[in-house]
Amino acid sequence: xxxxxxxxxxxxxxxxxxxxxxxxxxxxxxxxxxxxxxxxxxxxxxxxxxxxxxxxxxxxxxxxxxxxxxxxxxxxxxxxxxxxxxxxxxxxxxxxxxxxxxxxxxxxxxxxxxxxxxxxxxxxxxxxxxxxxxxxxxxxxxxxxxxxxxxxxxxxxxxxxxxxxxxxxxxxxxxxxxxxxxxxxxxxxxxxxxxxxxxxxxxxxxxxxxxxxxxxxxxxxxxxxxxxxxxxxxxxxxxxxxxxxxxxxxxxxxxxxxxxxxxxxxxxxxxxxxxxxxxxxxxxxxxxxxxxxxxxxxxxxxxxxxxxxxxxxxxxxxxxxxxxxxxxxxxxxxxxxxxx
Amino acid sequence: xxxxxxxxxxxxxxxxxxxxxxxxxxxxxxxxxxxxxxxxxxxxxxxxxxxxxxxxxxxxxxxxxxxxxxxxxxxxxxxxxxxxxxxxxxxxxxxxxxxxxxxxxxxxxxxxxxxxxxxxxxxxxxxxxxxxxxxxxxxxxxxxxxxxxxxxxxxxxxxxxxxxxxxxxxxxxxxxxxxxxxxxxxxxxxxxxxxxxxxxxxxxxxxxxxxxxxxxxxxxxxxxxxxxxxxxxxxxxxxxxxxxxxxxxxxxxxxxxxxxxxxxxxxxxxxxxxxxxxxxxxxxxxxxxxxxxxxxxxxxxxxxxxxxxxx
Numbered sequence: 001x002x003x004x005x006x007x008x009x010x011x012x013x014x015x016x017x018x019x020x021x022x023x024x025x026x027x028x029x030x031x032x033x034x035x036x037x038x039x040x041x042x043x044x045x046x047x048x049x050x051x052x053x054x055x056x057x058x059x060x061x062x063x064x065x066x067x068x069x070x071x072x073x074x075x076x077x078x079x080x081x082x083x084x085x086x087x088x089x090x091x092x093x094x095x096x097x098x099x100x101x102x103x104x105x106x107x108x109x110x111x112x113x114x115x116x117x118x119x120x121x122x123x124x125x126x127x128x129x130x131x132x133x134x135x136x137x138x139x140x141x142x143x144x145x146x147x148x149x150x151x152x153x154x155x156x157x158x159x160x161x162x163x164x165x166x167x168x169x170x171x172x173x174x175x176x177x178x179x180x181x182x183x184x185x186x187x188x189x190x191x192x193x194x195x196x197x198x199x200x201x202x203x204x205x206x207x208x209x210x211x212x213x214x215x216x217x218x219x220x221x222x223x224x225x226x227x228x229x230x231x232x233x234x235x236x237x238x239x240x241x242x243x244x245x246x247x248x249x250x251x252x253x254x255x256x257x258x259x260x261x262x263x264x265x266x267x268x269x270x271x272x273x274x275x276x277x278x279x280x281x282x283x284x285x286x287x288x289x290x291x292x293x294x295x296x297x298x299x300x301x302x303x304x305x306x307x308x309x310x311x312x313x314x315x316x317x318x319x320x321x322x323x324x325x326x327x328x329x330x331x332x333x334x335x336x337x338x339x340x
Numbered sequence: 341x342x343x344x345x346x347x348x349x350x351x352x353x354x355x356x357x358x359x360x361x362x363x364x365x366x367x368x369x370x371x372x373x374x375x376x377x378x379x380x381x382x383x384x385x386x387x388x389x390x391x392x393x394x395x396x397x398x399x400x401x402x403x404x405x406x407x408x409x410x411x412x413x414x415x416x417x418x419x420x421x422x423x424x425x426x427x428x429x430x431x432x433x434x435x436x437x438x439x440x441x442x443x444x445x446x447x448x449x450x451x452x453x454x455x456x457x458x459x460x461x462x463x464x465x466x467x468x469x470x471x472x473x474x475x476x477x478x479x480x481x482x483x484x485x486x487x488x489x490x491x492x493x494x495x496x497x498x499x500x501x502x503x504x505x506x507x508x509x510x511x512x513x514x515x516x517x518x519x520x521x522x523x524x525x526x527x528x529x530x531x532x533x534x535x536x537x538x539x540x541x542x543x544x545x546x547x548x549x550x551x552x553x554x555x556x557x558x559x560x561x562x563x564x565x566x567x568x569x570x571x572x573x574x575x576x577x578x579x580x581x582x583x584x585x586x587x588x589x590x591x592x593x594x595x596x597x598x599x600x601x602x603x604x605x606x607x608x609x610x611x612x613x614x615x616x617x618x619x620x621x622x623x624x625x626x627x628x629x630x631x632x633x634x635x636x637x638x639x640x641x642x643x644x645x646x647x648x649x650x651x
Contacts, residue, residue, distance in 0.1 A: 003442035007428065007435075014430035092424040095392055096487070099420045100443035101412065325394035325408050 003102065004110025005117070012118060022125055029068070029126040036064035037132075043243060056244075058136025063245040065130055066147040066231070070223055073119070073155050074187040078179035080118055081162035084111040085322065086175040094322070104319035108163055112315070115159045116152075123148070143231045150227035150300065157307040157314075158183050164314035167321040186221055193218035194225075194252065213258025213295050225249055226303030257295050342401075343368040343495050343526045344389055349398030351384050358384040360550035361398070366495075366528055366543070371521045373541035374530040375642055381550040382530040383423065383499055389528065390420040390497050403494065419488030423500040425480045427472045433459065433483055434468040437490055444491035458486040462516060478509030485516060496520065498529045502536045514540055546642055571614060572604045573621075574630040583626050590617060607633075 012018055040060035085108075088094040097107055133139060162179035169175035194216045198208055219225040228249040344366040351359040358381045366372045374382045387393035389402055391411035400407055407414040428436065437455045446454060459465045462482035467475060475483065481501060488496055498517070502510045517527060517540055531537050537544075545555035554561050575583045584603050587593045592609040607614055611633070618631050 003439055006442070007431070007439045010435065011428055011430050091426060091428070092422065093426040093428065095420070095422055096426045096440070097443065098392060099390055099415055099418065100440065101415055101445045101491075102443045103412075324392045325388075325411065 002106060002110040002113060004097075004107055005113045008111065008114035009117065012114070018118075022122070025072075025122055026125050026129075029065075029072075030129050032068050033061065033065060033129045033132060036061050036068075040064070054136050055138035058133045058138035060244050061136065062133035062139045062143065062147075065133065066227060067224065067245050069123075069126075069130070069147075070151055070154065070227055071187070072122075073151050074158065074183050074223065076122070077115065077119060077155050077158040078162045078183045079176065081112070081115040081159040082166050082169075082175045082179035083172055084115070084163055085166040085318065086169045086172050087166075090172060095324075098322065098324045104323040105315070107322055108167075108315055108318045112156070112159050112163055115162075116156060119155050119159075123151075146230040146300075147227055150223065150230050150303070153304055153307050154223040154226075157311050158186065160311040160314035160318075164318040164321075167318040187223060190218050190222040190225075194222070209255045209258070211258055213256050215296060216252060216256060219252060219256075219299055220302040220306055223303070225252065226300045229253055229298055229303075230300035253299065256299070341368045342366055343403060344528065345399075345401045346385065346388070347399045349385070349388060349400060350396045351381075351388065351393065352396055357550045359388070359395070359398075362547070362550065362552055364545055364552060364555065366526065368526055369521075369524060370543045371517065371527045371529065371541050372543045372545065373537040374528065374545050374547055375537060376530075376532065376547035378532055380532075380547045382532075382547055385547065386420075386497050386499050386528065386530060390418060391415055392420070416491070417494045419491070419493035419496045421484050421488040421496070421498045421501060423503060425484060427480065429473060430471070432469050432471055433464060433475070436472050436483065437486060440487050441490045446491055454490070458489055461489075461519075462486045463512070476509075478505050478512065481505060481509065481513060482516065485513075489520075494526060496525055496527045498527060500531055501529060502531065510536065569607050569614075570604060570634040571607045571617075572602055572630075572632045572634055573618075573628055574602050575621075576627055576629075577601050579626045582624075583621055583628070586621055586624055586626070587617060590620070593617065 037057070040057040043060065044056045085094070088097065098104075102110075130144070134141070134144070158179075161182050162175075165178040165182065166175040169178060197216055197218050202208065228246050232246070232250065232253060342365045344364070346362050346364040349359050349362045350357065360381070362381065362385055364385065374385065376382050384393065388395050388400055389407065391407040391414050394408055402414045403417050405413045428439075431439065434455055437458060438451055441451045441454060442448070456465065456468075459468055462485055464475075464479060464482055464486070467479060467483075472480070472483065485498070485501070488498070501517075502513050505513060514536075517529065521527060521540075521542075529537065529540065541558060543556060544558050544561055546553040546561075573583070580598055580601055580603060584596050584598045587603065587605055588596045592607055592613050594606045594608065596603065596605040598604075607617070614631075614633055618628065621628055
């Protein structure tokens, strides 16, 4: 076991803060789950009638929980990781670590894995609450797996970025502010960028969403879009509109494939059947709507590739900052061998 | 044989030259004192040796390896103790050492015995389960020393280890360093409080303004710097003036001073000249109760080495 991970776990779980945070976190998610249940009950009764309510409630609950938990990842991970390196510097333990036989990357990975293990504990603690929607139906284990995998990828990426910010920060306050600013940009500002892209970068035909759809590049970075896409793909045509928490992102995904033109602006993710008829593929297993032809590859793959790149760059950058002595010998040699 | 060598090492922090062509040679098995005022370049030199800082120019070798090109090799044989404590919250002394043992790749099976031995060496075996943050300053320093020793390094670099310690803790630390020296460790130790190093160091380098003003064996430095040494003798009251008169006529003697049955003078010469003068006084039929060559302390040495720097 990485010594840094072991030490951080010991330190973290001996503070009074950790059990209290875990307690309030579990209570909070439970309460939010209950509120989501009440809302879904109201909506399903009003719109669908009781017979159809159960499946719909399961889907509603799951989607609400997924969005809430992704929001928690965005809000918790920077706080958990932002202080990692800067606090070593502030309590003057960084030089002590730097002269050990741990490589800079081991040091950085130890810190990251500590934060991730804490995050995993938070996930495990609320697993029973998150499992409740499975009892209602309307979603599968695959959906849960996809949601959790995207949350984990987001957590690793945000944690790595926070560690990189922490390694360069001069104070704890700066590290926390920088990490939250980055998480905020990734989690929320990207939505504004999608809107800006939609309105400002129109394709040549002047319509906001052409029949063949259009790409929203900013959405590739957004963890919510990535998660919803991972759960939704392959997209199916929808003939009945039902409101669920994924609706706004669904609309974006349909518009991207060119099957939501017009209706997107009305806020409903219904398939434009005129367009959909052209692109509809044969139904699969007779379940749900027909598959919609994917003109563009899944967003979640792009999201994962981008997150992997950010993670790698952030970890290497942090390791570079932590490495001592700074690698100047090569520069010195080059300088001394350069012609006068 | 030198365990660490610095040749013409330069390091700048912006416009400030922390190391301005420093040359050092730390003999193996020595306790090498770096003395100098605050800001002289002692800590920077130690950071460069300890692989924590890159140099701008010059050459450095620690156990025959350049710490900048192969820091991992140097870290295996080097124990570093900075002037700050650097402790973690919620860890006891034993866990603290265990963490650094693991970080230095000490096998898990060997760690419990090693930690017990080290805690005994630094006289903290009773504090193994005590939270590090509740230890006294002296205990923290000793624990810090145990941490630096966790992977049995050949060379210890101790930056101001006694700063802020009470007299008793200083004595304990000095004894500990002497014990380490007996165990065959090479030690580089810095301080701006010269009395801290008195009696510990076998070798010395005086650093001031980023430069080495003098270095070598403590006795050699004394001899070099005290080409003129003070001699003090005690004689019977009725003979004191005669003894002073005899000595005043000698070419190696100057600044003769008589005070309360003592004659003090400055001798320009070696030990043999001192012996010749003593023989001369006795041959004159005078009595000498006490003849003493006054040894310059580190403070005197430092002042004579850095004399004129302020001008």
